Amino acid sequence: DIQMTQSPSSVSASVGDRVTITCRASHGIRSWLAWYQQKPGKAPKLLIFAASSLQSGVPSRFSGSGSGTDFTLTISSLQPEDVATYSCQQANSFPITFGGGTKVEIK
């Protein structure tokens, strides 16, 4: 199985700050990575697929980059509604695996 490791496990930032979350795969996964946002008590929501493609309806302040084993999710200007846990998912091979999540809070 491909292990997905996210860092940091939590981050606290001010409204308007740039926030960057990292996801590392134990083996190369080309660009087959997705990012999800999960607000407390809610189902995950797809934000980005294929490492950098924005899902329809997702604000443009979210962006993704990377390939191979190292990927990043960036929130260019943190908003109060972005408080959530963000998880990465590799789609390169089965079984599909997820990262442990990064909790984003407002300072």
Next chain:
Amino acid sequence: QVQLQESGPGLVKPSETLSLTCTVSGGSLTNYYWSWIRQPPGKGLEWIGYIYYSGSTNYNPSLKSRVTISVDTSKNQFSLKLSSVTAADTAVYYCARLPGAFLAAERYFDLWGRGTLVTVSS
């Protein structure tokens, strides 16, 4: 729009079988792959398996010996059975849609149910 809704018992006894159903409304099961994913309290997401509307399945090897996913196209539902449960199976269980499985470009979950908490306890 298409919506998914999980249903089933919220409490299951150890060694028994967990059974959940996902009802798809506002759309058809056809041409999509349908998955179950779970999240233990305070932990990350774990993919359980998927079923294609035609009935073909793929399971996570870590759970394969205990998992059965089935589909009922006449009711627009698919179901999960997990046998011999223990406390480690306590989790929020989600059903989700997978646009494709053969192409890596399609192996992401674009639609989710709200999830249902299943607790394994005597």
